[in-house]
Structure formats: C-alpha cells, structure tokens
Amino acid sequence: MPKIVFNEPDGRRREIDAPIGVTLMEVARQNDVDGVVAECGGACACATCHVYIEPSWLPKLDPCEEMEEGMLENAWEPRANSRLSCQIHITADLDGLQVTVPQRQG
Amino acid sequence: MISTILIIGGGQAGAQAVDTLRREGFGGRLVLISEENELPYQRPPLSKKFLSRELGVDRLPFRHQSFYDEHRIDLKLGARAVRLDPAAHQVELADGEMLNYDRLLLCLGATSRRLTCPGAELAGVHYLRGIADVAPIQAGFRPGARALIIGGGYIGLETAATCRKMGCEVTVLEMADRVMNRVVAPSVSQFFALEHRTQGVNLICDTRVVRLEGQGKVERVVCADGTSHTADLVIVGVGAVATTELANDAGLACDNGIVVDEYCRTSDAAIYAAGDCTNHPSLRFGRRVRLESVDNAYEQAKTAALNMLERPTTHDRVPWFWSDQYDNKLLIVGLSQDYDSQVLRGDPATRSFSVCYLKGRELLAVEAVNHSKDYMAARKLIAERTPLNVEKMADPQIGLKEAV
Numbered sequence: 001m002p003k004i005v006f007n008e009p010d011g012r013r014r015e016i017d018a019p020i021g022v023t024l025m026e027v028a029r030q031n032d033v034d035g036v037v038a039e040c041g042g043a044c045a046c047a048t049c050h051v052y053i054e055p056s057w058l059p060k061l062d063p064c065e066e067m068e069e070g071m072l073e074n075a076w077e078p079r080a081n082s083r084l085s086c087q088i089h090i091t092a093d094l095d096g097l098q099v100t101v102p103q104r105q106g
Numbered sequence: 107m108i109s110t111i112l113i114i115g116g117g118q119a120g121a122q123a124v125d126t127l128r129r130e131g132f133g134g135r136l137v138l139i140s141e142e143n144e145l146p147y148q149r150p151p152l153s154k155k156f157l158s159r160e161l162g163v164d165r166l167p168f169r170h171q172s173f174y175d176e177h178r179i180d181l182k183l184g185a186r187a188v189r190l191d192p193a194a195h196q197v198e199l200a201d202g203e204m205l206n207y208d209r210l211l212l213c214l215g216a217t218s219r220r221l222t223c224p225g226a227e228l229a230g231v232h233y234l235r236g237i238a239d240v241a242p243i244q245a246g247f248r249p250g251a252r253a254l255i256i257g258g259g260y261i262g263l264e265t266a267a268t269c270r271k272m273g274c275e276v277t278v279l280e281m282a283d284r285v286m287n288r289v290v291a292p293s294v295s296q297f298f299a300l301e302h303r304t305q306g307v308n309l310i311c312d313t314r315v316v317r318l319e320g321q322g323k324v325e326r327v328v329c330a331d332g333t334s335h336t337a338d339l340v341i342v343g344v345g346a347v348a349t350t351e352l353a354n355d356a357g358l359a360c361d362n363g364i365v366v367d368e369y370c371r372t373s374d375a376a377i378y379a380a381g382d383c384t385n386h387p388s389l390r391f392g393r394r395v396r397l398e399s400v401d402n403a404y405e406q407a408k409t410a411a412l413n414m415l416e417r418p419t420t421h422d423r424v425p426w427f428w429s430d431q432y433d434n435k436l437l438i439v440g441l442s443q444d445y446d447s448q449v450l451r452g453d454p455a456t457r458s459f460s461v462c463y464l465k466g467r468e469l470l471a472v473e474a475v476n477h478s479k480d481y482m483a484a485r486k487l488i489a490e491r492t493p494l495n496v497e498k499m500a501d502p503q504i505g506l507k508e509a510v
Contacts (some may be wrong), residue, residue: 022165030170039404041148045428045437046401047482067435070478074486074507106485 054098115213116140119381225318261343440471
C-alpha cells in the first residue's frame, strides 16, 4: 500500500498506509487525522477537507477541476498547492505523498 | 457530575456527537444507540453513488469499528429506544434493557412521508432513507425497467438521475407546477427540468397521484386527470417529517420537530437534541426552522456536545445544502424566505449560473448551479451581512465577493 505522510496542524507527523482507489480525504478520516473535517463526505460541497500538497507531488494528482477551484478560492488561507483531499484518489504513484493540514477549515 | 452520556440515533448528528465529546475530553461512559445494523454511515450517497453501485458499502461509514473501540464508545446497533423517562433519567430499549444517563442527546432524524392513497401498501413501492431501502430498489434495476418516481424534490430527482444511469425508463410525477418548487427559484427548476428531459426522463408536473394499482405488486400509477402510468418499480420521495415520537411521549415540547433553544437544549434540562429532528432558532435569520441537512446535523451535534460538557456554545450557522443530478451540482446557502429582490448571475444556457436573494442590500441566500465560486463567496457574505452593490452583482464578470 502507498504510504501517505500527513503533517497535522499541531506539527505531528503521521505516516499512514493508504488503500488504492479511495480518496485522500477518506484515508485522513478513517485514520482520525486531525483537521480534516469533510463535512459533505466527499461531494465537493463544503471545502472542509482542504489540504496543502508538497508542490513536487502536484503533477501526479487527479487534475483540479473548475468546481474544486471555485471551492478552494474561498477556503481558509488557500495557496497555490491547495487541494480538496476528497478529489484526490490514491494510486500506486502516490507512495510517499506529503500532505499538510491547514490550521483550520472554513 | 456528568458520568454517562447517552445518544440515541446513529446518523450524521449522533456520529459527530461522539466524535466531538471524546475529542473535547469527555472521559465518562459514552453510549450510542442506533436502530440500524450498520456502523453510523453517510446518507447522501444513498440516492447517488451508492444506489448506482459506484460506491461500495465499505465506504459509507464515517468511522471504522476500531474508532469506536479505541475511544471506548459503547455502540449498540440494531437497538431501538421505546420509552424515555426524563424524571428517572432512563431510556428503555425494545429488548427491555434500561439505560441510565446524566445527559441525553436525541438525534432521531426524520422519517419519509408516506403515501396514503389506495394501493400505497402494494409491494414494489419504495422509499429511500436508510441503507436497507437501497437493495430492494437496485433489485428492480435492469435495462428498460420502468421506474416511476413520485415527487420531484431532491430525493426524487437524484433517484431519477441514478435510475437513468442504470438504464431504466424513468417517469417523474410532481404535484406542483415545477420541480424542487419549495427550495429553488423558477430558473433553477427550469434548468433541472430541462436536464432531466434531455437525459430522457418523462417529467410531468401539475399532476396528482390518486391511486396505485396492481395484482400483488404495483403495476400502474393513476393520476387525478385519469392518466395511468405503467411501472415496474415505484419510488416515493414526497418529503419527510421529524421523528419525534419518543420525545413527544416523554412530554418534551415538540412542534414540527423537537423544540430546542440555541444551545440545542430541549424543554428538559438534561436532554438535548440535534439534526433533522429539531425545531431550532436560526440566529442569523431570526426565526425558528427545521432543516433536513447534513451540515445542520453536524453543527448542532457539535454544539450540543459542548453544552453537555457545560461549555456554553450557541448554534449560529448559515445553513447550506447540495444536490447532485447527472454531472450537475446544485449548491444552496442561506434561507431565501423574506427576500425582496432576486438577481440572476450568468446564463443558465452556459450550465453555470447562480440566483441571489436579497433583502435591501443584504444577501439572504444563493442557489448556485455548477458555480462553486459564488456559493463559497456567499457563505461568508451572508454570515457577515455584508451590504452588496446590486448593480455590480448583476455582472457575472465581477466576482460576488467583489460586488460590495
């Protein structure tokens, strides 16, 4: 299983084995990663699963579509490497992916 | 001292409440009881990707069993509360077990409104609220099967879209003159009606079902004007009512929902309620509301949890809702009642537009079709009561948050 590294808001580093096919949001939620709320459950409707992706990994992810872009623009402290974790599917290519959870959601 | 907290209902609110209680340091006995046999799960996919089998059953639960074990949450599945005794701080389960509590949280949800016309009890008439409702509907999916959907609201239309995707011939019967008439503007209704018709749905408005007919199982649906529609599968989505029986029988104040204050307290000081079952004050809109909404369940559960831990917190949120139909996403924020003007931003023909509701210069609500930018901007503008510039708003080239 690919390993995903989550940096939680308090600085704690979590290394988690992620099953292929689920979303990055689901990996965070099922492993109780702090700060990933995902109120809408992955419908791209709430922007509470916002994360920052280590920039070198961005080209390997599912592309960011217009709906997600619009959600991110008004999320809490968006950056160039912001993504909604519910829109990223885990693939074998993502072994080692580095993700930072923002201080807050919305 | 609060040593036992009991939560009834394993939906969005119940699942969130146990999460918040443990996260906020509650170390006492925590019991969550649910009538359903599954781990608390997300309901929105039931009419969408779960119904279409794109999402497996393993992906519905909010948390795995290990979460409940690690956090010492006594999860009682398949358990039904039959009686609540507020004086004794006691709840009786259907199997006779008695549970005591120091604080009780009712997350009873809502129940599908039932058809009452002749034939409503025939086999083959389905409702969609829980996971157990899904398999019997899926059993009717086969190419060319005639699915007849009664009600053109969220559930009816989302289900219609999924039935089309599964190859069914779909007819939707709606009593009002347009779909989703209680929740969206005419232009949004029109957009979705066109989408459904383009996808091949036979959508009929202004029609009233008077009777269901069939030998042993439903075969036909008959309307007031005498027209009859053959059906292999009938799905009813005609709204929901708050589940209040347990509370009502216990003497708690109920009025279109369990009456709670902004702290999610019921009329009994030790009992709280959260989610679809509550009639609660909206601080932002200055009136009482009952909402069927994931966000409201989530937020009220958090508020109730904090208050049960004696950390006074008010529920003060702008509600939001969403619906997925085909590849369209409808995002709604705010409550549109009491508006005095509407502004359409963008052209529905482009498949991305929004309808804004104003009272004077204050934004009350936005319905955004495939337009997440306006929706997200509106969440903030509505909460902060930012005065808007109506002329700028009408120009879709100007971002909503810049139209001040």
